[in-house]
Amino acid sequence: MVVGRAGFKFQNWAQTYGSNPELYFQPTCAEEVKEILDLARQRSKRVKVVGGGHSPSDIACTDDFMIRLDKMNKVLKVKRSSTYSKIVIGWLLSDPHSVIALHSLSAPRIGAVSEVAAAGVIGTGTHNTGISHGILPTQVLSLTMMTASGEILECSESVNADIFQAARLHLGSLGVILNLTLQCRSAFRLQEIQFSSPLQQVLDNLDSHLKASEYFRFYWFPHTENVSVYYQDPTDKPPSFKTSWFWDCFVGYYLLELLLWISTFISSLVPTINRFFFWLLFSGRSERVDISYKVFNFDCRFKQHVQDWAIPIKKTSEALMQLKSWLEKNPHVVAHFPVEVRFARGDDILLSPCYNQDSCYMNIIMYRPYGKDVPHGEYWLEYEQIMKRVGGRPHWAKAHTCTRKDFEKMYPAFNKFKNIREKLDPTGMFLNAYLEKVLY
Ligand SMILES: Cc1cc2nc3c(=O)[nH]c(=O)nc-3n(C[C@H](O)[C@H](O)[C@H](O)COP(=O)(O)OP(=O)(O)OC[C@H]3O[C@@H](n4cnc5c(N)ncnc54)[C@H](O)[C@@H]3O)c2cc1C
Numbered sequence: 403m404v405v406g407r408a409g410f411k412f413q414n415w416a417q418t419y420g421s422n423p424e425l426y427f428q429p430t431c432a433e434e435v436k437e438i439l440d441l442a443r444q445r446s447k448r449v450k451v452v453g454g455g456h457s458p459s460d461i462a463c464t465d466d467f468m469i470r471l472d473k474m475n476k477v478l479k480v481k482r483s484s485t486y487s488k489i490v491i492g493w494l495l496s497d498p499h500s501v502i503a504l505h506s507l508s509a510p511r512i513g514a515v516s517e518v519a520a521a522g523v524i525g526t527g528t529h530n531t532g533i534s535h536g537i538l539p540t541q542v543l544s545l546t547m548m549t550a551s552g553e554i555l556e557c558s559e560s561v562n563a564d565i566f567q568a569a570r571l572h573l574g575s576l577g578v579i580l581n582l583t584l585q586c587r588s589a590f591r592l593q594e595i596q597f598s599s600p601l602q603q604v605l606d607n608l609d610s611h612l613k614a615s616e617y618f619r620f621y622w623f624p625h626t627e628n629v630s631v632y633y634q635d636p637t638d639k640p641p642s643f644k645t646s647w648f649w650d651c652f653v654g655y656y657l658l659e660l661l662l663w664i665s666t667f668i669s670s671l672v673p674t675i676n677r678f679f680f681w682l683l684f685s686g687r688s689e690r691v692d693i694s695y696k697v698f699n700f701d702c703r704f705k706q707h708v709q710d711w712a713i714p715i716k717k718t719s720e721a722l723m724q725l726k727s728w729l730e731k732n733p734h735v736v737a738h739f740p741v742e743v744r745f746a747r748g749d750d751i752l753l754s755p756c757y758n759q760d761s762c763y764m765n766i767i768m769y770r771p772y773g774k775d776v777p778h779g780e781y782w783l784e785y786e787q788i789m790k791r792v793g794g795r796p797h798w799a800k801a802h803t804c805t806r807k808d809f810e811k812m813y814p815a816f817n818k819f820k821n822i823r824e825k826l827d828p829t830g831m832f833l834n835a836y837l838e839k840v841l842y
Pocket of ligand 1: 415416450451452453454455456457458461462471512517518519520521522523524525526527528529530573574575577578579580702797799
Protein backbone atom coordinates (compact mmCIF):
# COMPACT_ATOMS: atom_id res chain seq x y z
CA MET A 403 0.00 0.00 0.00
CA VAL A 404 1.32 3.43 -0.94
CA VAL A 405 1.79 5.84 1.96
CA GLY A 406 1.57 9.62 1.69
CA ARG A 407 4.03 11.82 3.57
CA ALA A 408 2.75 14.79 5.60
CA GLY A 409 4.79 17.98 6.05
CA PHE A 410 6.24 18.15 2.52
CA LYS A 411 6.71 21.70 1.28
CA PHE A 412 6.62 22.32 -2.46
CA GLN A 413 8.43 25.26 -4.00
CA ASN A 414 8.89 25.95 -7.70
CA TRP A 415 12.35 26.45 -9.22
CA ALA A 416 12.17 30.25 -9.26
CA GLN A 417 10.94 30.25 -5.64
CA THR A 418 8.04 32.44 -6.67
CA TYR A 419 5.27 29.98 -5.74
CA GLY A 420 4.92 27.12 -3.27
CA SER A 421 2.33 25.09 -1.42
CA ASN A 422 1.97 22.69 1.52
CA PRO A 423 0.38 19.49 0.26
CA GLU A 424 -1.52 17.61 2.95
CA LEU A 425 0.02 14.37 1.66
CA TYR A 426 2.91 13.84 -0.75
CA PHE A 427 3.12 10.54 -2.64
CA GLN A 428 5.87 8.88 -4.66
CA PRO A 429 4.17 5.80 -6.15
CA THR A 430 6.23 3.05 -7.75
CA CYS A 431 3.63 1.68 -10.21
CA ALA A 432 0.27 2.42 -11.85
CA GLU A 433 -1.61 0.37 -9.21
CA GLU A 434 -0.27 2.70 -6.51
CA VAL A 435 -1.32 5.74 -8.53
CA LYS A 436 -4.81 4.24 -8.65
CA GLU A 437 -4.78 3.75 -4.85
CA ILE A 438 -3.97 7.45 -4.42
CA LEU A 439 -6.79 8.53 -6.72
CA ASP A 440 -9.21 6.18 -4.88
CA LEU A 441 -8.19 7.71 -1.56
CA ALA A 442 -8.57 11.22 -2.96
CA ARG A 443 -12.07 10.37 -4.18
CA GLN A 444 -13.07 8.93 -0.79
CA ARG A 445 -11.78 12.00 1.06
CA SER A 446 -12.89 14.56 -1.58
CA LYS A 447 -9.32 15.72 -2.10
CA ARG A 448 -7.80 17.28 -5.17
CA VAL A 449 -4.68 15.81 -6.77
CA LYS A 450 -1.74 17.46 -8.52
CA VAL A 451 1.11 15.64 -10.19
CA VAL A 452 4.33 17.60 -10.10
CA GLY A 453 7.21 17.06 -12.52
CA GLY A 454 10.45 19.00 -12.15
CA GLY A 455 8.63 21.92 -10.48
CA HIS A 456 10.14 24.30 -13.03
CA SER A 457 6.97 26.13 -14.01
CA PRO A 458 7.38 29.77 -13.02
CA SER A 459 3.63 30.00 -12.19
CA ASP A 460 1.50 28.23 -9.54
CA ILE A 461 0.26 25.65 -12.10
CA ALA A 462 1.72 22.72 -10.12
CA CYS A 463 0.66 23.87 -6.63
CA THR A 464 -1.84 22.15 -4.34
CA ASP A 465 -2.64 21.96 -0.64
CA ASP A 466 -4.35 18.54 -1.03
CA PHE A 467 -2.55 15.52 -2.52
CA MET A 468 0.66 15.92 -4.51
CA ILE A 469 2.17 13.08 -6.55
CA ARG A 470 5.68 12.85 -7.99
CA LEU A 471 6.41 9.96 -10.35
CA ASP A 472 10.17 9.95 -9.87
CA LYS A 473 10.08 6.38 -8.56
CA MET A 474 8.52 5.16 -11.81
CA ASN A 475 11.65 6.10 -13.65
CA LYS A 476 12.62 3.71 -16.32
CA VAL A 477 12.67 3.67 -20.08
CA LEU A 478 9.93 1.24 -21.05
CA LYS A 479 10.98 0.59 -24.55
CA VAL A 480 13.38 1.97 -27.09
CA LYS A 481 12.44 1.01 -30.57
CA ARG A 482 15.40 1.85 -32.74
CA SER A 483 14.12 0.69 -36.09
CA SER A 484 11.28 3.16 -36.44
CA THR A 485 13.19 5.83 -34.53
CA TYR A 486 11.01 6.29 -31.53
CA SER A 487 11.57 5.65 -27.86
CA LYS A 488 8.99 5.10 -25.15
CA ILE A 489 9.83 6.55 -21.78
CA VAL A 490 8.04 6.41 -18.45
CA ILE A 491 7.06 9.82 -17.18
CA GLY A 492 8.45 11.00 -13.89
CA TRP A 493 11.82 10.45 -15.35
CA LEU A 494 13.50 13.79 -15.77
CA LEU A 495 14.53 14.50 -19.32
CA SER A 496 18.14 14.61 -18.20
CA ASP A 497 18.13 10.85 -17.57
CA PRO A 498 16.76 9.49 -20.84
CA HIS A 499 19.24 11.65 -22.77
CA SER A 500 21.97 9.19 -21.88
CA VAL A 501 19.76 6.11 -22.18
CA ILE A 502 18.40 6.90 -25.62
CA ALA A 503 21.85 8.05 -26.69
CA LEU A 504 23.02 4.47 -26.10
CA HIS A 505 20.58 3.55 -28.84
CA SER A 506 21.99 6.31 -31.04
CA LEU A 507 18.83 8.40 -30.70
CA SER A 508 18.12 11.96 -29.56
CA ALA A 509 15.02 14.04 -29.03
CA PRO A 510 14.76 16.38 -32.06
CA ARG A 511 14.57 19.31 -29.66
CA ILE A 512 14.17 20.07 -25.97
CA GLY A 513 13.83 23.26 -23.95
CA ALA A 514 16.52 25.16 -22.10
CA VAL A 515 16.62 22.73 -19.17
CA SER A 516 16.46 18.97 -18.76
CA GLU A 517 15.71 18.75 -15.03
CA VAL A 518 12.05 18.58 -15.98
CA ALA A 519 9.63 15.69 -16.49
CA ALA A 520 8.45 14.79 -19.97
CA ALA A 521 4.78 15.02 -18.89
CA GLY A 522 5.49 18.37 -17.22
CA VAL A 523 7.17 19.71 -20.31
CA ILE A 524 4.33 18.80 -22.64
CA GLY A 525 1.74 19.80 -20.03
CA THR A 526 2.56 23.50 -20.39
CA GLY A 527 3.58 23.55 -24.05
CA THR A 528 7.32 23.93 -23.64
CA HIS A 529 9.03 25.03 -26.83
CA ASN A 530 12.45 25.66 -28.20
CA THR A 531 13.14 27.28 -31.55
CA GLY A 532 13.19 26.52 -35.27
CA ILE A 533 10.39 27.36 -37.68
CA SER A 534 10.41 23.87 -39.18
CA HIS A 535 9.73 22.43 -35.69
CA GLY A 536 6.63 22.51 -33.52
CA ILE A 537 6.55 22.97 -29.76
CA LEU A 538 7.69 19.94 -27.71
CA PRO A 539 4.19 18.36 -27.42
CA THR A 540 4.23 17.86 -31.20
CA GLN A 541 6.96 15.25 -30.63
CA VAL A 542 4.53 13.03 -28.67
CA LEU A 543 3.25 10.05 -30.70
CA SER A 544 1.00 8.52 -28.04
CA LEU A 545 0.43 8.63 -24.30
CA THR A 546 -1.11 6.63 -21.48
CA MET A 547 -3.16 8.44 -18.88
CA MET A 548 -5.00 7.45 -15.71
CA THR A 549 -8.23 9.40 -15.38
CA ALA A 550 -9.96 10.49 -12.17
CA SER A 551 -11.99 7.24 -12.10
CA GLY A 552 -8.80 5.15 -12.17
CA GLU A 553 -9.34 4.06 -15.77
CA ILE A 554 -6.25 3.79 -17.96
CA LEU A 555 -6.64 5.43 -21.38
CA GLU A 556 -4.33 5.04 -24.34
CA CYS A 557 -4.41 7.92 -26.81
CA SER A 558 -2.77 8.66 -30.12
CA GLU A 559 -3.69 10.03 -33.56
CA SER A 560 -5.64 6.80 -34.16
CA VAL A 561 -6.96 5.87 -30.68
CA ASN A 562 -9.03 8.38 -28.67
CA ALA A 563 -7.84 11.00 -31.15
CA ASP A 564 -9.82 13.89 -29.62
CA ILE A 565 -8.45 13.21 -26.17
CA PHE A 566 -4.96 12.98 -27.66
CA GLN A 567 -5.27 16.46 -29.20
CA ALA A 568 -6.16 17.78 -25.75
CA ALA A 569 -3.72 15.66 -23.74
CA ARG A 570 -0.62 16.64 -25.69
CA LEU A 571 -0.93 20.00 -23.88
CA HIS A 572 -2.89 18.95 -20.82
CA LEU A 573 -2.15 21.63 -18.17
CA GLY A 574 -2.13 18.81 -15.61
CA SER A 575 -5.90 18.99 -15.78
CA LEU A 576 -6.94 15.74 -17.47
CA GLY A 577 -5.42 12.92 -15.44
CA VAL A 578 -2.11 11.37 -14.45
CA ILE A 579 0.10 10.81 -17.49
CA LEU A 580 1.81 7.47 -16.88
CA ASN A 581 3.96 7.23 -19.96
CA LEU A 582 4.38 8.68 -23.37
CA THR A 583 5.93 7.77 -26.67
CA LEU A 584 8.33 10.36 -27.88
CA GLN A 585 9.45 10.84 -31.45
CA CYS A 586 13.23 10.70 -31.72
CA ARG A 587 15.72 11.12 -34.51
CA SER A 588 19.15 9.57 -34.97
CA ALA A 589 21.61 11.01 -32.48
CA PHE A 590 23.16 14.18 -33.77
CA ARG A 591 25.62 16.89 -32.90
CA LEU A 592 24.81 20.56 -33.20
CA GLN A 593 27.08 23.32 -34.32
CA GLU A 594 26.23 26.61 -32.66
CA ILE A 595 27.42 29.83 -34.24
CA GLN A 596 26.82 33.01 -32.29
CA PHE A 597 27.38 36.48 -33.72
CA SER A 598 26.21 40.01 -33.08
CA SER A 599 24.12 42.23 -35.33
CA PRO A 600 22.14 45.47 -34.95
CA LEU A 601 18.47 44.92 -34.08
CA GLN A 602 17.02 46.58 -37.17
CA GLN A 603 19.24 44.50 -39.44
CA VAL A 604 18.09 41.27 -37.77
CA LEU A 605 14.43 42.25 -38.08
CA ASP A 606 14.86 43.33 -41.73
CA ASN A 607 16.42 39.96 -42.54
CA LEU A 608 14.22 37.72 -40.41
CA ASP A 609 13.17 35.49 -43.31
CA SER A 610 16.76 34.83 -44.37
CA HIS A 611 17.78 34.05 -40.78
CA LEU A 612 14.87 31.62 -40.45
CA LYS A 613 15.96 29.88 -43.64
CA ALA A 614 19.67 30.00 -42.81
CA SER A 615 19.51 27.90 -39.66
CA GLU A 616 17.34 25.00 -38.46
CA TYR A 617 17.29 26.32 -34.88
CA PHE A 618 17.58 30.10 -35.20
CA ARG A 619 16.94 32.45 -32.29
CA PHE A 620 18.19 35.80 -31.09
CA TYR A 621 18.69 37.81 -27.92
CA TRP A 622 17.87 41.49 -27.87
CA PHE A 623 19.50 43.59 -25.15
CA PRO A 624 16.83 46.11 -24.02
CA HIS A 625 17.83 49.82 -23.92
CA THR A 626 20.31 49.13 -26.75
CA GLU A 627 20.35 48.28 -30.47
CA ASN A 628 22.36 45.15 -29.73
CA VAL A 629 21.39 41.65 -30.73
CA SER A 630 23.16 38.34 -30.37
CA VAL A 631 22.12 35.85 -33.07
CA TYR A 632 22.33 32.07 -32.59
CA TYR A 633 22.40 29.54 -35.41
CA GLN A 634 22.24 25.91 -34.31
CA ASP A 635 22.47 23.22 -36.97
CA PRO A 636 23.17 19.50 -37.18
CA THR A 637 26.77 18.76 -38.14
CA ASP A 638 29.24 15.91 -38.60
CA LYS A 639 32.08 18.04 -37.25
CA PRO A 640 33.85 16.74 -34.12
CA PRO A 641 32.99 18.32 -30.76
CA SER A 642 34.68 21.63 -30.03
CA PHE A 643 34.08 24.08 -27.24
CA LYS A 644 34.18 27.83 -27.11
CA THR A 645 36.28 29.43 -24.44
CA SER A 646 33.86 31.61 -22.55
CA TRP A 647 36.48 32.14 -19.84
CA PHE A 648 34.75 35.07 -18.26
CA TRP A 649 31.28 33.57 -18.04
CA ASP A 650 32.42 30.17 -16.84
CA CYS A 651 34.70 31.51 -14.17
CA PHE A 652 32.85 32.68 -11.10
CA VAL A 653 33.87 36.30 -11.60
CA GLY A 654 31.36 36.86 -14.41
CA TYR A 655 28.55 35.18 -12.53
CA TYR A 656 29.14 36.97 -9.27
CA LEU A 657 29.75 40.31 -10.93
CA LEU A 658 26.49 40.20 -12.86
CA GLU A 659 24.44 39.21 -9.83
CA LEU A 660 26.12 41.89 -7.72
CA LEU A 661 25.55 44.57 -10.35
CA LEU A 662 21.93 43.52 -10.77
CA TRP A 663 21.48 43.70 -7.01
CA ILE A 664 23.05 47.20 -6.87
CA SER A 665 20.73 48.23 -9.68
CA THR A 666 17.75 47.43 -7.45
CA PHE A 667 18.76 50.65 -5.60
CA ILE A 668 19.92 52.61 -8.67
CA SER A 669 17.74 51.35 -11.50
CA SER A 670 19.28 53.76 -14.02
CA LEU A 671 22.31 51.41 -14.03
CA VAL A 672 20.41 48.70 -15.89
CA PRO A 673 20.96 50.04 -19.46
CA THR A 674 24.70 50.27 -18.72
CA ILE A 675 24.73 46.73 -17.31
CA ASN A 676 22.98 45.47 -20.46
CA ARG A 677 25.49 47.29 -22.67
CA PHE A 678 28.48 46.15 -20.61
CA PHE A 679 27.55 42.46 -20.63
CA PHE A 680 26.73 42.56 -24.32
CA TRP A 681 30.18 44.01 -24.99
CA LEU A 682 31.86 41.52 -22.66
CA LEU A 683 30.14 38.31 -23.67
CA PHE A 684 28.13 38.63 -26.85
CA SER A 685 29.69 41.28 -29.08
CA GLY A 686 32.08 38.92 -30.88
CA ARG A 687 31.55 35.66 -32.73
CA SER A 688 31.85 32.20 -31.21
CA GLU A 689 31.36 28.61 -32.31
CA ARG A 690 30.99 25.25 -30.64
CA VAL A 691 29.97 21.71 -31.53
CA ASP A 692 28.47 19.26 -29.04
CA ILE A 693 25.83 16.56 -28.53
CA SER A 694 22.46 18.09 -29.38
CA TYR A 695 20.95 18.19 -25.88
CA LYS A 696 24.01 19.93 -24.45
CA VAL A 697 23.64 22.71 -27.01
CA PHE A 698 19.86 22.99 -26.55
CA ASN A 699 20.23 23.20 -22.76
CA PHE A 700 21.25 26.47 -21.22
CA ASP A 701 22.58 27.13 -17.74
CA CYS A 702 19.89 29.43 -16.30
CA ARG A 703 21.89 30.67 -13.36
CA PHE A 704 19.58 33.20 -11.78
CA LYS A 705 16.10 32.92 -10.37
CA GLN A 706 13.87 35.16 -12.41
CA HIS A 707 10.38 36.42 -13.25
CA VAL A 708 9.48 35.58 -16.79
CA GLN A 709 6.77 36.09 -19.44
CA ASP A 710 6.78 34.40 -22.83
CA TRP A 711 4.00 34.91 -25.36
CA ALA A 712 3.60 33.33 -28.78
CA ILE A 713 2.57 35.83 -31.44
CA PRO A 714 1.88 35.36 -35.18
CA ILE A 715 5.30 35.25 -36.80
CA LYS A 716 4.52 38.14 -39.15
CA LYS A 717 4.07 40.39 -36.12
CA THR A 718 7.61 39.83 -34.77
CA SER A 719 9.13 43.16 -35.87
CA GLU A 720 6.06 45.22 -35.05
CA ALA A 721 5.81 43.83 -31.51
CA LEU A 722 9.50 44.11 -30.70
CA MET A 723 9.73 47.66 -32.04
CA GLN A 724 6.66 48.67 -30.02
CA LEU A 725 8.27 47.30 -26.86
CA LYS A 726 11.54 49.06 -27.64
CA SER A 727 9.94 52.42 -28.33
CA TRP A 728 7.77 52.17 -25.20
CA LEU A 729 10.91 51.55 -23.09
CA GLU A 730 12.58 54.56 -24.75
CA LYS A 731 9.61 56.78 -23.90
CA ASN A 732 9.53 55.51 -20.31
CA PRO A 733 13.13 55.63 -19.08
CA HIS A 734 12.03 55.08 -15.47
CA VAL A 735 11.14 51.49 -16.48
CA VAL A 736 14.10 49.16 -16.84
CA ALA A 737 14.35 45.77 -18.51
CA HIS A 738 16.97 43.10 -17.89
CA PHE A 739 18.71 41.30 -20.74
CA PRO A 740 17.99 39.35 -22.81
CA VAL A 741 14.64 39.46 -24.54
CA GLU A 742 14.87 36.01 -26.10
CA VAL A 743 13.14 35.58 -29.46
CA ARG A 744 12.40 32.07 -30.71
CA PHE A 745 10.18 30.53 -33.37
CA ALA A 746 7.88 27.51 -33.73
CA ARG A 747 5.75 25.94 -36.42
CA GLY A 748 1.95 26.02 -36.12
CA ASP A 749 0.11 22.87 -34.99
CA ASP A 750 -3.33 21.45 -34.22
CA ILE A 751 -3.06 20.84 -30.46
CA LEU A 752 -6.16 22.33 -28.83
CA LEU A 753 -4.44 24.58 -26.29
CA SER A 754 -1.15 25.11 -28.08
CA PRO A 755 -0.12 28.79 -28.24
CA CYS A 756 0.89 27.93 -31.83
CA TYR A 757 -2.55 26.53 -32.68
CA ASN A 758 -3.03 27.07 -36.42
CA GLN A 759 -0.27 29.65 -36.68
CA ASP A 760 3.50 29.76 -37.17
CA SER A 761 4.66 31.74 -34.16
CA CYS A 762 7.36 33.85 -32.63
CA TYR A 763 7.91 33.49 -28.88
CA MET A 764 9.16 36.68 -27.20
CA ASN A 765 10.47 35.93 -23.71
CA ILE A 766 11.09 38.79 -21.26
CA ILE A 767 12.79 38.39 -17.89
CA MET A 768 13.53 40.28 -14.72
CA TYR A 769 16.17 38.58 -12.55
CA ARG A 770 15.84 38.23 -8.80
CA PRO A 771 19.43 38.90 -7.63
CA TYR A 772 20.04 37.10 -4.29
CA GLY A 773 16.31 36.28 -4.32
CA LYS A 774 15.32 39.96 -4.20
CA ASP A 775 12.23 40.96 -6.15
CA VAL A 776 12.76 43.70 -8.68
CA PRO A 777 9.89 46.02 -9.65
CA HIS A 778 8.53 44.90 -12.99
CA GLY A 779 4.76 45.62 -12.89
CA GLU A 780 4.71 48.41 -15.49
CA TYR A 781 7.03 46.56 -17.87
CA TRP A 782 4.95 43.38 -17.53
CA LEU A 783 1.68 45.21 -18.15
CA GLU A 784 2.87 47.02 -21.27
CA TYR A 785 4.43 43.86 -22.69
CA GLU A 786 1.14 41.99 -22.16
CA GLN A 787 -0.82 44.75 -23.85
CA ILE A 788 1.46 44.68 -26.88
CA MET A 789 1.27 40.89 -27.06
CA LYS A 790 -2.52 40.97 -26.88
CA ARG A 791 -2.77 43.69 -29.55
CA VAL A 792 -0.77 41.59 -32.02
CA GLY A 793 -2.84 38.45 -31.40
CA GLY A 794 -0.56 36.69 -28.91
CA ARG A 795 -1.18 33.80 -26.53
CA PRO A 796 0.78 33.41 -23.27
CA HIS A 797 3.00 30.45 -22.35
CA TRP A 798 0.92 28.35 -19.95
CA ALA A 799 3.76 27.86 -17.45
CA LYS A 800 4.91 31.46 -17.19
CA ALA A 801 3.51 34.69 -15.77
CA HIS A 802 0.40 36.25 -17.33
CA THR A 803 -2.76 37.90 -16.09
CA CYS A 804 -5.15 36.21 -18.53
CA THR A 805 -8.34 34.51 -17.43
CA ARG A 806 -10.95 32.28 -19.07
CA LYS A 807 -12.47 35.25 -20.93
CA ASP A 808 -9.15 36.00 -22.65
CA PHE A 809 -8.49 32.36 -23.51
CA GLU A 810 -11.95 31.90 -24.99
CA LYS A 811 -11.07 34.63 -27.48
CA MET A 812 -7.55 33.35 -28.14
CA TYR A 813 -8.32 29.66 -28.64
CA PRO A 814 -10.95 28.50 -31.16
CA ALA A 815 -10.89 25.04 -29.52
CA PHE A 816 -11.01 26.27 -25.89
CA ASN A 817 -14.50 24.94 -25.17
CA LYS A 818 -13.72 21.66 -26.90
CA PHE A 819 -10.79 21.21 -24.49
CA LYS A 820 -13.02 22.03 -21.53
CA ASN A 821 -15.70 19.56 -22.61
CA ILE A 822 -13.11 16.79 -22.90
CA ARG A 823 -11.70 17.79 -19.49
CA GLU A 824 -15.09 17.73 -17.81
CA LYS A 825 -15.89 14.28 -19.21
CA LEU A 826 -12.58 12.89 -17.97
CA ASP A 827 -12.68 14.64 -14.59
CA PRO A 828 -16.32 15.46 -13.72
CA THR A 829 -15.61 16.21 -10.04
CA GLY A 830 -12.65 18.51 -10.68
CA MET A 831 -10.11 16.25 -8.97
CA PHE A 832 -7.22 17.65 -11.00
CA LEU A 833 -8.08 21.35 -10.64
CA ASN A 834 -6.20 23.90 -8.55
CA ALA A 835 -6.31 27.68 -8.14
CA TYR A 836 -4.35 28.31 -11.35
CA LEU A 837 -6.61 26.07 -13.44
CA GLU A 838 -9.75 27.61 -11.97
CA LYS A 839 -8.46 31.01 -13.04
CA VAL A 840 -7.65 30.03 -16.61
CA LEU A 841 -10.50 27.59 -17.30
CA TYR A 842 -13.49 28.89 -15.30
C1 LIG B 1 15.33 27.46 -15.90
C2 LIG B 1 14.12 27.24 -16.75
C3 LIG B 1 14.25 27.13 -18.13
C4 LIG B 1 13.10 26.95 -18.91
N1 LIG B 1 13.25 26.90 -20.27
C5 LIG B 1 12.15 26.79 -21.06
C6 LIG B 1 12.26 26.77 -22.48
O1 LIG B 1 13.35 26.79 -23.04
N2 LIG B 1 11.11 26.74 -23.19
C7 LIG B 1 9.87 26.72 -22.60
O2 LIG B 1 8.86 26.70 -23.30
N3 LIG B 1 9.74 26.69 -21.27
C8 LIG B 1 10.85 26.73 -20.48
N4 LIG B 1 10.71 26.71 -19.13
C9 LIG B 1 9.41 26.39 -18.56
C10 LIG B 1 9.31 24.87 -18.36
O3 LIG B 1 9.71 24.14 -19.49
C11 LIG B 1 7.87 24.44 -18.07
O4 LIG B 1 7.45 25.11 -16.94
C12 LIG B 1 7.72 22.92 -17.87
O5 LIG B 1 6.34 22.64 -17.71
C13 LIG B 1 8.47 22.44 -16.67
O6 LIG B 1 8.38 21.04 -16.56
P1 LIG B 1 8.25 20.39 -15.12
O7 LIG B 1 8.47 18.94 -15.25
O8 LIG B 1 9.08 21.14 -14.16
O9 LIG B 1 6.70 20.66 -14.86
P2 LIG B 1 5.97 21.14 -13.53
O10 LIG B 1 6.19 22.60 -13.36
O11 LIG B 1 6.33 20.26 -12.40
O12 LIG B 1 4.44 20.86 -13.94
C14 LIG B 1 3.88 21.50 -15.06
C15 LIG B 1 2.47 20.96 -15.27
O13 LIG B 1 2.51 19.59 -15.67
C16 LIG B 1 1.70 18.80 -14.79
N5 LIG B 1 2.31 17.47 -14.71
C17 LIG B 1 3.61 17.14 -14.51
N6 LIG B 1 3.77 15.81 -14.59
C18 LIG B 1 2.53 15.29 -14.83
C19 LIG B 1 2.03 13.96 -15.03
N7 LIG B 1 2.83 12.88 -14.99
N8 LIG B 1 0.71 13.79 -15.25
C20 LIG B 1 -0.12 14.87 -15.29
N9 LIG B 1 0.28 16.13 -15.12
C21 LIG B 1 1.60 16.34 -14.90
C22 LIG B 1 1.70 19.57 -13.49
O14 LIG B 1 0.58 19.21 -12.70
C23 LIG B 1 1.61 20.99 -14.01
O15 LIG B 1 0.29 21.26 -14.39
C24 LIG B 1 11.82 26.86 -18.31
C25 LIG B 1 11.69 26.97 -16.91
C26 LIG B 1 12.84 27.16 -16.15
C27 LIG B 1 12.70 27.30 -14.66
